[in-house]
């Protein structure tokens with residue numbers, strides 16, 4: 134079993150991992166930047182070590198520094214959390230070279246699944262349905278356009294190494310292809326330092342439905358049901374729920390079995406997510422695999438009762454999964470709202486600053502995963518998500534009511550947040566009735582155009 138774990142991350146996910154370790158009797162080492170000296174993860178871990186100045190590239194993305202910390206602190210494993218180095222195959226490989234267990238899949242699997250074009254190829258070969266798309270990635274717009282003309286419009290141009298919804302453009306007519314390709318490519322170059330793009334069919338108003346899987350080194354692979362992550366702004370998730378209210382038990386089984394097959398085809402180990410788009414006719418298509426723990430893992434924990442971080446640590450220790458597929462049952466309905474330090478009135482601009490007053494909701498079925506506290510200074514360097522509010526109730530209607538009540542009770546003062554925006558979504562008739570797809574925010578709020586006001 135892992136004895137001492139270094140957490141190569143910060144914020145709420147670092148705190149979440151520290152808590153799981155404490156329950157399992159695993160010692161923890163936090164790494165922190167100069168801007169995070171007073172952060173909760175720094176204060177809660179058994180030991181903490183500074184790895185550099187505030188900007189991520191000098192600290193949480195500094196592989197050499199983090200690995201030196203792991204060696205000096207004698208950690209035998211590293212948990213990367215999400216974001217930062219979690220999907221960096223070079224980092225995973227370097228951990229192995231230092232005889233430190235990386236809590237995640239093999240570096241080869243990370244790099245194959247991290248490249249969307251490669252991932253599609255693997256899935257197509259395994260007979261998994263994928264969105265019709267380019268055979269090869271393109272760096273020149275002409276090559277991309279040839280593919281688009283073949284596939285048929287509308288299409289979506291994506292960054293091959295993309296993530297976080299960056300470097301993506303929808304093209305509805307051939308005349309717009311060149312300009313949209315260049316825009317997506319420019320964004321891709323600045324975000325990922327790479328210019329390879331690929332083109333796929335744009336599915337109109339789908340739901341984003343993803344399956345959580347767990348795989349151990351003994352060949353056991355299970356799925357823990359699905360999450361509906363259709364409420365997105367600019368292709369980034371805002372609200373997630375489990376289960377998805379639009380799929381039948383038969384479709385759930387079929388999609389779940391497909392997800393397990395996909396994980397096996399990838400040669401996967403540890404926790405991962407298979408993302409699908411589901412169209413109105415009930416067709417589903419693989420879009421990508423995330424080879425790490427997801428932000429929204431808590432809703433799956435709420436409806437299955439399985440602690441995903443503990444499972445990750447068990448798997449990384451070489452133990453078999455603690456559950457079999459036939460033991461996994463979905464109970465009730467869970468919803469998560471991501472609370473971000475950003476200003477919906479100013480195009481959701483990040484709003485770091487000092488939290489002057491804080492009150493958390495509580496009660497049966499309410500969970501908060503956060504690293505903020507009263508007087509905490511939200512640093513300007515990192516992702517703006519500061520809190521995840523998760524509720525779980527007997528059914529969807531009860532969960533929606535519980536979320537409204539919990540959002541109404543949550544107080545965060547001193548900084549702007551998207552709390553009221555979330556509340557408005559929860560109160561909309563279509564949300565309440567489960568009429569949601571990935572165009573929901575655009576079609577219900579002027580937010581698509583920049584403002585938060587209702588259309």
Ligand code: ADP
Pocket residue numbers: 264289295296297298299333334335336337339341365368369408410420421571
């Ligand atoms: P990222 O890795 O940047 O998160 P994804 O490939 O996971 O990118 O896609 C993010 C979101 O973009 C999806 O949830 C969906 O809303 C939208 N999207 C991606 N591909 C398509 C497509 N082919 N058709 C329609 N929407 C898409």
